[in-house]
Amino acid sequence: MSDIRVKICGLTSADAVTAAVEAGARYVGFVFFPKSPRNIAPELAAEVATQVPPGVAKVALVVNPDDALLDEITARVPLDMLQLHGAETPERVAEIRARYGLPVMKAVGIADAADLATLDDYVGVADQILVDAKPPKEAELPGGNGLAFDWRLLQGRHWSVPWMLAGGLTPENVALAAKLTGARQVDVSSGVESAPGEKDARLVRDFIAAVA
Numbered sequence: 001m002s003d004i005r006v007k008i009c010g011l012t013s014a015d016a017v018t019a020a021v022e023a024g025a026r027y028v029g030f031v032f033f034p035k036s037p038r039n040i041a042p043e044l045a046a047e048v049a050t051q052v053p054p055g056v057a058k059v060a061l062v063v064n065p066d067d068a069l070l071d072e073i074t075a076r077v078p079l080d081m082l083q084l085h086g087a088e089t090p091e092r093v094a095e096i097r098a099r100y101g102l103p104v105m106k107a108v109g110i111a112d113a114a115d116l117a118t119l120d121d122y123v124g125v126a127d128q129i130l131v132d133a134k135p136p137k138e139a140e141l142p143g144g145n146g147l148a149f150d151w152r153l154l155q156g157r158h159w160s161v162p163w164m165l166a167g168g169l170t171p172e173n174v175a176l177a178a179k180l181t182g183a184r185q186v187d188v189s190s191g192v193e194s195a196p197g198e199k200d201a202r203l204v205r206d207f208i209a210a211v212a
Contacts (some may be wrong), residue, residue, distance in 0.1 A: 004178055004211045007164060008204060009061060010038030010189040012197060014048050019201035021056055023208045028052055029059045029083065029189070032073055037197035038189065042076045049078050059083050059105070067099070074100050081105055083130065094125040103127035105164070109134030110149045116157070123159050130187060133167030148173070154181040171206035178211065186211060 008020035009029030020028050030045045031038040040048075049058050057080040060073050064086035073079070082100065084093060085107040097104045106126040108119050111134040119129055131154065133147040148168025165183035170191040178186060190196070192203040 003184065005164075005185045006208050006211055007059065007185065007187040008189075008192065008199070008207075009059070009166075009187055010036070010193075010197065011048070011199060012038055012040050012044075013199075014051055015201075016199040017048050017051055019199065019204050021051075021053060023201075023205045024212075025056065025204075025208065027057045027059050027081075027187075029061050029187070030077070031061045032065075032069065033061065033063045033085075042073055045073075046076045046078070057081055061085050064088060065096075070096065070100060074102070081127075083107060084126075085130075085132075090121050090125045093122060097125065097127070105130050107132050107166070110153060110167075112150075113153055116153065119159065123161055126161065128161055128185075129159060129163040130166055131163055132187075148177075151177050151180040154183075156182075169207075171203060171210045174207060174210050 005026040007027035007029055008025045010031050011017050011020060011028055017028055030040050033039055052058050059081045060079050061083040079102060081103045082096060083105045093104055093106050104126050105128040106122045107130040108122060109132050115134060122129060133149040164185035164187050165177060165181055166187035169177055169186055169188045174186055188207055192199055192207050194200040
């Protein structure tokens with residue numbers, strides 16, 4: 001098995017979690033965003049999360065969350081990390097990290113070299129950075145759109161916190177993406193689905209095998 005760590009995001013059922021864990025995922029992600037086809041209710045997420053074995057991080061993806069939502073999620077679901085996937089400012093990231101005592105991963109959308117400067121704004125306040133493709137202006141979802149960016153933008157770049165590559169990754173292209181960027185962590189959602197929100201166990205296995 002490769003030492004590249006894989007996150008399977010947008011899991012909505014116990015079967016999907018089992019498939020991800022058995023395939024070798026190191027992170028499993030639950031989406032708490034009603035507009036997403038991968039949205040999961042806190043009650044179901046709490047039930048499913050109990051099946052995740054030690055050593056696999058349980059991550060809650062939220063978009064511009066208020067404290068009420070975060071209070072509910074963190075009270076119900078046994079989590080290991082919060083993933084902020086909206087327009088949260090560095091100040092808000094620091095506030096959430098302090099309030100909930102959980103590691104925070106901040107997603108930053110990239111379309112061109114100018115966007116890379118935004119990453120530096122979060123390095124000092126987030127525990128990890130998720131480098132994702134910037135969504136189209138008309139998109140309703142901040143991620144999970146199946147879009148990639150020019151991976152060569154990340155060549156030779158390093159940050160003082162761990163980072164994860166996302167955006168348009170599939171079993172067919174993830175090995176190349178990791179090679180071009182030097183990523184040691186990768187995140188996939190739509191790239192291992194048979195339909196929006198429906199994880200395909202075979203594609204999950206193929207993705208993690210491709211990383212290896």
